[in-house]
Amino acid sequence: MRWNELGKFLIIALAIIGGFCVYIQPLSNSIKQGLDLQGGTHVVLQAVDTPEMKVDDDAVNRSVKIIERRVNELGLTEPVIQRQGKDRIIVELPGVKDPEKAIAMLGRTAMLHFQDQYGNVVLSGSDLKDARAQISQGNQAVVGLEFNSVGADKFADLTAKNIGKQIAIVLDGEVLTAPVVQEAITGGRAQISGSRSIEDAERLAILLRSGSLPVKIEILENRTVGPTLGQDSKDKSIKAFGIGIAGVFIFMILFYRLSGIVADIALLLYVMLLLLAMRYLGATLTLPGIAGIILSIGMAVDANVLIFERFKEEIRRGRTLRSAMDAGFSRAFVTIFDSNVTTLMAAAILFYLGTGPIKGFAVTLALGVVLSMFTAITVTKYMLRFLIYSNFTKNPWIFGVAAPKAESAKEVSK
Amino acid sequence: MFSIVKNWKLFFAITVTFLVVGLGSILFRGFNLGIDFTGGGIMDLSFNRAVTVSEVRDVLKEHNLGNSIIQLENVDGEQSSKGVLIRTGVIEETQRREVMTDLKNKLGDFQIQRVEQVGATIGGELITQAVMAIVLSWVLMIAYITMRFEFKFALAAIIALIVDVLVTLSYFSLLHMEIDSSFVAALLTVVGYSINGTIVIFDRIREALKTHRRNESLGDMVDNCIWSTMTRTCYTVGTSLFAVVSIFLWGGETIHNFSFAMLVGFSSGAYTSVFLAGPLWLMLRGKLNA
Numbered sequence: 001m002r003w004n005e006l007g008k009f010l011i012i013a014l015a016i017i018g019g020f021c022v023y024i025q026p027l028s029n030s031i032k033q034g035l036d037l038q039g040g041t042h043v044v045l046q047a048v049d050t051p052e053m054k055v056d057d058d059a060v061n062r063s064v065k066i067i068e069r070r071v072n073e074l075g076l077t078e079p080v081i082q083r084q085g086k087d088r089i090i091v092e093l094p095g096v097k098d099p100e101k102a103i104a105m106l107g108r109t110a111m112l113h114f115q116d117q118y119g120n121v122v123l124s125g126s127d128l129k130d131a132r133a134q135i136s137q138g139n140q141a142v143v144g145l146e147f148n149s150v151g152a153d154k155f156a157d158l159t160a161k162n163i164g165k166q167i168a169i170v171l172d173g174e175v176l177t178a179p180v181v182q183e184a185i186t187g188g189r190a191q192i193s194g195s196r197s198i199e200d201a202e203r204l205a206i207l208l209r210s211g212s213l214p215v216k217i218e219i220l221e222n223r224t225v226g227p228t229l230g231q232d233s234k235d236k237s238i239k240a241f242g243i244g245i246a247g248v249f250i251f252m253i254l255f256y257r258l259s260g261i262v263a264d265i266a267l268l269l270y271v272m273l274l275l276l277a278m279r280y281l282g283a284t285l286t287l288p289g290i291a292g293i294i295l296s297i298g299m300a301v302d303a304n305v306l307i308f309e310r311f312k313e314e315i316r317r318g319r320t321l322r323s324a325m326d327a328g329f330s331r332a333f334v335t336i337f338d339s340n341v342t343t344l345m346a347a348a349i350l351f352y353l354g355t356g357p358i359k360g361f362a363v364t365l366a367l368g369v370v371l372s373m374f375t376a377i378t379v380t381k382y383m384l385r386f387l388i389y390s391n392f393t394k395n396p397w398i399f400g401v402a403a404p405k406a407e408s409a410k411e412v413s414k
Numbered sequence: 415m416f417s418i419v420k421n422w423k424l425f426f427a428i429t430v431t432f433l434v435v436g437l438g439s440i441l442f443r444g445f446n447l448g449i450d451f452t453g454g455g456i457m458d459l460s461f462n463r464a465v466t467v468s469e470v471r472d473v474l475k476e477h478n479l480g481n482s483i484i485q486l487e488n489v490d491g492e493q494s495s496k497g498v499l500i501r502t503g504v505i506e507e508t509q510r511r512e513v514m515t516d517l518k519n520k521l522g523d524f525q526i527q528r529v530e531q532v533g534a535t536i537g538g539e540l541i542t543q544a545v546m547a548i549v550l551s552w553v554l555m556i557a558y559i560t561m562r563f564e565f566k567f568a569l570a571a572i573i574a575l576i577v578d579v580l581v582t583l584s585y586f587s588l589l590h591m592e593i594d595s596s597f598v599a600a601l602l603t604v605v606g607y608s609i610n611g612t613i614v615i616f617d618r619i620r621e622a623l624k625t626h627r628r629n630e631s632l633g634d635m636v637d638n639c640i641w642s643t644m645t646r647t648c649y650t651v652g653t654s655l656f657a658v659v660s661i662f663l664w665g666g667e668t669i670h671n672f673s674f675a676m677l678v679g680f681s682s683g684a685y686t687s688v689f690l691a692g693p694l695w696l697m698l699r700g701k702l703n704a
Contacts, residue, residue, distance in 0.1 A: 036668065044536070099526065100511060107507075219507035221536055224529040229458070229668070236666035244660035248653050255649065287669050288596055291661050295603065295676070298654035302610065305649045313642070335617040338562055339610035345554045346606030350599055353547045358599045365603070 005390035009383055013265050020268040027275045032078070034286035034360055035223070037237075039230035040094035043103055044221035047087040055087050059214040064089055067106055067217075069210035074102060088220070099224045101203065107217040110207040113170045114158060122158045127151025131208035133201035136191065141201040143192040143208065152188030160184035171204075237290045244294045248301055256308050256400035262383045263304040263376070270300055270375040277367050286360035296368025299343065303376035307332040308400060315401045321388050329381050336377065340369050418640055419633040422693035422702060429577060429690060436584020443587050448594035451541055453504040453534035457514065458527040460487075464494035465521050473520050474500070477513050497527070504534050544598040548579060551605050559613075563620055570694035571612045574686035578608045581682040582675055591671055600675035607654070607676075608683025612691040614643055619695070632701045636692045644688075651684040 035042050047055040047063060060083060067089060068081045080092035096102050112125035130146040147155055158167065159181050168178040169192055177194045195201035225233075249267070252260035274293065278285065311328030319327065347369065350362035388399075418425070449456060467484045474482050479502050487497030502510075510531055518524065552572050559568035579601055586593055618639035626635055658680060662673040696702040 046533075099529070100514065103507070104511065219531075220533040222507060222529060222531040224526060226458075226526040226528060228460070228525060229527040233666050233668050236664060237661075237669070240661045240663070240665040243664060244657040247656045247660065251649075251653055251656070288599055288672060291665070291669060291673060291676075292603075294657045294661060295607070295654070298650070298657045299607070299610070301653050302646075302650040305646050305653075306614065309643075309646045309649075335614055338617060339613040341558060342555050342609045342613060343606040345558065346551050346602045349547050349551050349554070350602050353543050354599065358595060361596075361599050361603075365606070 001392055002390045005386045006392055009386035009390065012383055012386070013262075016265050016269045016272075020272055023272065024275075027272065027279065031275060031279050032282065032284045033234075034284045034289070035092060035094055035230075036225050036287045037230050037234045037285065038094055039225050039227035040092065041096050041099040041103060041225075042221075042223040043091045043093070043106060043219060044084070045089040045091065045107055045217050046220045047089070047215045048218050050216045053215050055215050057086075060087055060089070062214050063217060066211050066213055067091060070105060070206055073206040073210070089217075095227070101199075103219065103222060103224075105203055105207060107213075107219050108207055109172050109213050109216065110210070111172055111212040112208060114155070115168045115170055116158065116162055117165050117167065123147075123151055123154050125208060125212050127154060128208060131205040133195075133198055133205045134191075135198065136193065140193055141195040141198040143195065143201050143205045145190045145192065145208070147188040147190070149188075152186070155188065155190060156184060156186045171207075176204075233287055237287060241290060241294055245297060248297060252301065252304070256304075258387070258398045259304075259308050259311070259384065259400045262387070263301070263308075263380055265383065266304075266375045266379045267297060267300060269379055270297070270372055273371050273375065274364070274368055277371065278364065281363070281367075283363045283367070284360045285364075288358065288361035289364040292361045292364035293368060296365060296372055299340075299369065300372030300376045302339075303332070303336045303372060304380060306335055307377070307380070311399070312401045315396050321394065321396060321399065325381075325384055325388055329377065333377060336373065340373055343369050415637070415641055417633075417637050418689055419637045419693055419696065419702075422697075425689040425693065429686070432581055432584065433577065436580060436587065439584060439587040443590070445583075445587055446590045446592050447537075448592045449501070449530060449532045449537070450595040451537045451593065453532050453537045455500075455502040455505050455510055455532075456528065456530040457500040457502075457510070458497075458529070459500070459514075459517070459524040460497045460527055461524040462496070462522050464492075464496050465498060466494040469521055470498055470500065470517070473517050474502075474513065476516065477509065479503075479505070479513065505531070507531060540595055540598075544595075544601075547598060548601060548605065551602060552576070555605075555609060559616075563616055566695055566698040567616050567620075569698055570691050571609060571616065573694055574612055574683075574691045575605055575609060577686050577690065578604055578679055578682040582679040585678045586671075586675065591674065594671065596669075596672045597675055600672050601679065603676055604679025604683060607680060608687065611647060611651070611683055611687030614646065615640055615687060615692060616695070618643055619692070632699070633696060633703070636696060640688060640692050647684065647688055651680065655680055 045067070047060050049055050053059070064081060064083050071079045071081055071091060071093065074093070074096065076093055076096055078094060080090065082090045084090050091106055093099065093102055110125065112128070113121045114123035115121055127147055127150060128145060129148040129151070132144050134142055134144045136142045162181045163183060164181065166178050166180050169176045176192050192204070195204060249264045252263050254260070256263065271293075274296070277283075307328050310332045311324055314324035314327045315321070344366055347362045347366035351359055351366065354362055467486060470484050471480060471482075474480055474484070482503075483501040485499040486495035487499065488495060552575065555575070556568040556572055559571055582601060582604060585591075586597070619636060622635050622639055626632075655677070658673055658676045661669060662677055665673055693702060
């Protein structure tokens with residue numbers, strides 16, 4: 001009996017189990033969750049040609065900037081605004097409270113005009129310096145406008161010429177308010193009344209602040225998951241995850257005994273490394289991604305099954321525990337490598353062609369394959385080696401191998 | 415020991431039967447393509463009070479959406495429910511918003527569980543993308559297996575994979591289950607996973623070929639290789655299926671079809687790896703006796 005080797009095994013095993021118990025919860029909570037788990041909205045916008053304005057690269061880039069400003073004003077944590085291809089923009093709004101209103105805001109052109117009573121446009125949105133939602137003296141929600149110097153002059157001119165007449169403030173062709181001018185306004189400030197609530201006024205102010213879109217934007221795709229469904233999916237997937245993993249763990253112990261326990265400990269390390277890698281890479285955990293993790297655990301187990309089966313074969317051929325284990329690992333490695341490379345190929349294709357949750361699934365699957373090769377082969381190997389070299393038993397049964405004699409007797413009886 | 419190679423006709427026949435039924439269904443029944451492919455809208459709402467299908471339909475009719483599919487959730491013989499799932503054809507975002515405002519005004523407030531709205535163009539792109547992805551995966555795998563083994567192994571493995579994909583598609587056509595974009599991910603996972611089983615057996619054959627003696631027929635050798643990896647096949651398929659079944663049973667509605675596709679694909683993958691891939695390889699080498 002070599003206590004030294006056994007001690008090494010015990011230290012590694014306890015470190016992994018202890019680390020798992022302590023860190024698994026905070027670690028899994030620290031990973032960014034996809035919209036399908038935390039609720040939120042995924043929108044695909046498309047810039048479309050109109051007779052007045054054709055879509056070009058510059059227009060799409062400017063649109064992205066403007067939409068970015070609008071989204072940032074919503075005060076969400078980690079929204080995503082991304083240009084996709086020639087003329088599309090992807091917007092993700094995690095945990096957005098009123099998705100309907102937010103979506104409606106994204107694609108609005110928000111072209112602001114001040115018109116005289118004959119419909120002549122005197123001022124536009126580009127003459128604005130700022131716009132803020134306010135409560136007016138009459139306790140109404142209004143949007144307070146502040147013009148830049150050019151705008152202030154134009155506005156003074158407009159009001160001076162139209163005393164006693166009606167002017168109109170128009171947004172995207174819709175009249176917001178049409179007051180009658182009482183006197184010339186020279187201070188460079190104005191108010192838009194007519195908002196139903198302070199929230200409405202706030203949204204209008206955001207639109208005006210962020211500027212108008214240079215091209216027409218249409219909503220091509222919208223996927224919204226409410227917070228209740230997101231939570232429900234999360235709870236259920238955690239349950240399925242627990243049951244699936246527990247089954248795999250019990251199975252390994254039943255069939256491979258001590259080797260199975262070692263493989264299970266390596267699996268614990270694997271799950272931690274996977275979560276750590278996802279966190280480090282900023283990967284998003286999605287619902288299909290959780291399925292990907294469960295699946296990759298199945299594949300990690302496959303590597304161990306391949307190794308242990310080879311190990312058994314070598315024992316039956318009469319090898320000692322030590323040499324059978326070394327042979328098992330080195331022979332199974334080629335098989336595991338070849339089969340995992342093919343799985344990686346599928347994951348790579350998914351990554352390049354997929355979007356959103358599917359991409360998340362591909363990342364999880366690919367990371368899983370690579371990391372599981374490390375834990376299922378390297379980590380298991382060293383732990384088993386320490387155990388076997390500690391000489392605490394020579395009985396192959398402990399390692400999940402039926403005694404050679406019984407096995408050969410079966411062969412004869414066939 | 416039961417010879418898989420000598421009974422190849424039986425296994426080929428089982429495969430062909432499955433494929434004929436499946437392809438027949440695909441041709442005549444077609445697929446239940448979800449809005450990811452066809453375009454359209456889904457509104458999954460939970461109202462504050464229980465509503466009936468006809469109430470919802472009346473509101474939809476006013477927007478010319480009377481032919482939408484309306485499903486109530488958790489109804490046990492009840493005529494009304496708080497949870498309502500509405501499926502419409504391709505509609506504009508503005509129209510959908512009007513419908514939802516109208517629903518709120520007429521039937522009371524609701525919480526949004528899920529809203530999905532996909533334009534028709536995106537759907538068409540997705541089909542092209544999906545087919546490209548699957549075919550690309552086959553091409554890459556043929557290249558890799560040819561490099562590591564030889565071309566006939568690659569061909570046999572890919573034929574087995576094509577069968578797996580077709581069988582999965584067949585089930586979805588036969589059971590009329592909805593196919594969405596995550597189905598493509600499931601199919602690719604099936605491809606990536608099922609190839610493993612075949613590779614493990616071919617790896618044995620590759621190894622056995624080195625020590626192969628003349629007095630043993632190639633068929634017997636393949637049989638030996640399949641049987642010597644049988645424990646591994648059973649254990650691995652067993653644990654993976656257990657994991658997939660647990661996602662299928664407890665993972666919730668959202669991921670139901672996704673896990674079902676993997677369930678069918680993995681089962682088919684296990685079958686084709688064990689019973690089809692080996693004999694196919696022999697056939698390609700011209701060593702399969704009639």
